[in-house]
Amino acid sequence: MRTLYDHASNEAPPEPDFTFPREYTGVYLDRRRETGFQLYNALGIARGDKAAYAQQALENFRFFGAPHVAIITTNEALGIYGAIDCGCYVSNFLLAAHASGIATVPQAALSTYAKIVRRELNLGEDRRMVCAISFGYADEGHPANSYRTSRAPLEEAVKWIAD
Numbered sequence: 001m002r003t004l005y006d007h008a009s010n011e012a013p014p015e016p017d018f019t020f021p022r023e024y025t026g027v028y029l030d031r032r033r034e035t036g037f038q039l040y041n042a043l044g045i046a047r048g049d050k051a052a053y054a055q056q057a058l059e060n061f062r063f064f065g066a067p068h069v070a071i072i073t074t075n076e077a078l079g080i081y082g083a084i085d086c087g088c089y090v091s092n093f094l095l096a097a098h099a100s101g102i103a104t105v106p107q108a109a110l111s112t113y114a115k116i117v118r119r120e121l122n123l124g125e126d127r128r129m130v131c132a133i134s135f136g137y138a139d140e141g142h143p144a145n146s147y148r149t150s151r152a153p154l155e156e157a158v159k160w161i162a163d
Contacts, residue, residue, distance in 0.1 A: 005061040007116050017114040017128040018083055027152075035149045042143045060109035064144070066134035071110070071117060073127040086130040093133055103138035103145075106131060 014020070024032050037047065045052040063069045072090060074082030090106055097104045110117065114129035123129075138145055 003120055004110070004113060004116055005058065007113050008058055008061040012113065014112045015115050016111050018080075018111070018130065020108070020112075027156075031152070038147050038149060039144060042146050044143070057109070060107055063107075063132075063134035064105050065139065065142075066103075066105065066136040068135050069110075070133045070135065071121060071123075072130045072132060073123060074130055076126045076128050082128070083130050090131065090133060097135055101137070102135050105134045107134060 023029075036053075040047070040049075040053065040056070043056065045056060059065075070093065072086050074086050076082075078085070094104050094106060108131045110132040111129045117123070117129055117132075118125070118127060
């Protein structure tokens with residue numbers, strides 16, 4: 001989908017079907033920054049190099065070099081509940097692919113230009129793009145694959161309630 005890459009490269013205004021987060025604060029901002037800095041460090045991008053950050057962000061629209069991409073959509077009439085169902089589907093897709101030795105990259109960035117994706121793939125106007133999943137065999141030698149993001153301890157992510 002060269003058209004999508006060209007559109008993103010021209011800094012077209014975003015037109016997602018679902019509103020992106022208004023802002024990241026607290027632990028969500030901390031985790032986002034940590035992950036970004038880990039990636040940039042692995043790729044040799046200097047902290048604060050906004051031009052290099054922007055160039056790396058465009059790799060979303062090349063599917064990070066993956067040979068395949070799944071576009072995840074829901075029916076417009078289902079609203080946010082359809083998107084939640086898609087989240088369940090995405091989780092299972094990622095787990096099944098991993099179990100089969102296939103690497104995946106779930107990508108919200110591609111939905112930035114949902115209208116372009118719909119047009120290029122001949123999807124009906126009743127479809128709403130949630131995200132995409134780029135997938136294929138991992139290039140283990142690529143620097144972006146040299147690190148793993150940290151995970152919050154279970155007790156930070158789950159509130160246990162006992163009777």
